[in-house]
Amino acid sequence: MAQQKTILRALAGETLPTPPIWMMRQAGRYLPEYKATRAQAGDFLSLCYNPELAAEVTLQPIRRYGFDAAILFADILLLPQALGADLWFVTGEGPRLSTITTADELAQLKPLDAIHDTLNPIYETVKILSRELPKETTLIGFAGSPWTVATYMIAGQGTPDQAPAHALKAENRPVFEGIINRITEGTIEYLSMQIQAGAECVKLFDSWAGSLQDDDFIEFSVKPMQRITAALKKKHPDVPIIAFPRGAGKRNIGMHAAIGADCIALDDGVDAVWAAENVQKDGCVQGNLKSSHMVTGGDTLVSETRRICKAFSKGPHIFNLGHGITPDANPDNVQLMIDTVRGA
Numbered sequence: 025m026a027q028q029k030t031i032l033r034a035l036a037g038e039t040l041p042t043p044p045i046w047m048m049r050q051a052g053r054y055l056p057e058y059k060a061t062r063a064q065a066g067d068f069l070s071l072c073y074n075p076e077l078a079a080e081v082t083l084q085p086i087r088r089y090g091f092d093a094a095i096l097f098a099d100i101l102l103l104p105q106a107l108g109a110d111l112w113f114v115t116g117e118g119p120r121l122s123t124i125t126t127a128d129e130l131a132q133l134k135p136l137d138a139i140h141d142t143l144n145p146i147y148e149t150v151k152i153l154s155r156e157l158p159k160e161t162t163l164i165g166f167a168g169s170p171w172t173v174a175t176y177m178i179a180g181q182g183t184p185d186q187a188p189a190h191a192l193k194a195e196n197r198p199v200f201e202g203i204i205n206r207i208t209e210g211t212i213e214y215l216s217m218q219i220q221a222g223a224e225c226v227k228l229f230d231s232w233a234g235s236l237q238d239d240d241f242i243e244f245s246v247k248p249m250q251r252i253t254a255a256l257k258k259k260h261p262d263v264p265i266i267a268f269p270r271g272a273g274k275r276n277i278g279m280h281a282a283i284g285a286d287c288i289a290l291d292d293g294v295d296a297v298w299a300a301e302n303v304q305k306d307g308c309v310q311g312n313l314k315s316s317h318m319v320t321g322g323d324t325l326v327s328e329t330r331r332i333c334k335a336f337s338k339g340p341h342i343f344n345l346g347h348g349i350t351p352d353a354n355p356d357n358v359q360l361m362i363d364t365v366r367g368a
């Protein structure tokens with residue numbers, strides 16, 4: 025059957041006259057309706073595990089802006105929690121986890137088939153969304169990449185340079201590789217279940233790919249993501265996969281094939297004209313507007329949006345930011361970006 029949804033058409037390699045659009049962290053604290061629902065849920069994790077309310081916040085930016093895709097409301101750190109790590113969020117600071125750095129701690133993680141006990145509410149959110157989304161809107165599921173998730177599991181929090189994960193990699197390679205493997209296997213299970221529940225596309229967030237150098241980048245960013253895409257494609261050959269190796273820079277060349285992804289999401293560190301020539305030639309790209317334009321707006325937002333649309337206009341492109349929208353963004357600037365992309 026011919027594919028009608030614009031996001032899925034772009035992911036299949038079609039060049040569209042107007043790129044479809046969605047936004048990383050489109051359900052978030054810059055929206056007053058999100059803050060209200062979050063207050064109702066109590067805290068962030070209670071919101072993630074409440075299918076009705078998680079579906080509600082996923083739908084809010086679709087109702088307000090008519091984005092072409094909705095991304096499941098959840099977090100990349102729910103998988104470590106499902107594997108047995110303690111997880112909590114400190115207001116104003118971010119996530120905290122119990123750490124895994126020894127063979128004993130690795131051995132104590134839960135077996136793979138136990139993760140669904142924790143993650144079932146997430147699949148329920150996906151089911152609600154696949155019923156309630158407008159028929160033209162694509163539902164995107166997601167997970168973190170093994171490396172990025174490992175950086176949080178090893179450090180117990182976000183780190184500017186991922187030093188604890190790099191240290192474990194140097195000092196206890198078997199444990200480090202064991203953690204990467206366990207996350208890889210868990211992610212295959214988790215994303216397969218999201219797809220079975222109704223996700224039409226999945227995205228792998230490798231937010232910290234850029235801190236891996238040389239062979240490590242191939243071994244611990246690219247290869248685990250490739251293992252995940254290969255396993256998912258075997259089970260669900262028609263479900264497209266977006267990979268986001270943030271900070272990969274020139275290493276984005278050849279990345280579609282290396283990861284086995286249908287689309288490479290680009291951060292704002294690569295130039296759009298360069299990326300059109302060197303990355304988009306291999307398939308769909310997504311990105312790469314600086315998130316800060318959602319705070320500052322104005323003529324620069326309009327001209328930058330147009331520049332990116334023009335640079336990617338000769339191939340498959342999904343318009344998006346280079347990273348998540350920030351809580352200080354102005355919701356009116358999001359509308360201005362959308363109007364500019366759609367030529368209104």
Ligand code: CP3
Binds near residue numbers: 049182
């Ligand atoms: O994009 C979406 O709208 C879907 C939902 C989503 C969230 N997190 C919700 C969220 C997605 C796709 C993520 C991914 C995620 N989570 C990543 C990878 C992408 C990236 O940003 O690099 C990472 C590294 C995390 C881990 C995480 N979650 C951190 C470091 C934080 C704290 C920083 C912050 O923005 O507060 C979170 C919290 C989080 N995840 C929020 C949201 C909406 C804010 C929570 C709140 O309401 O207070």
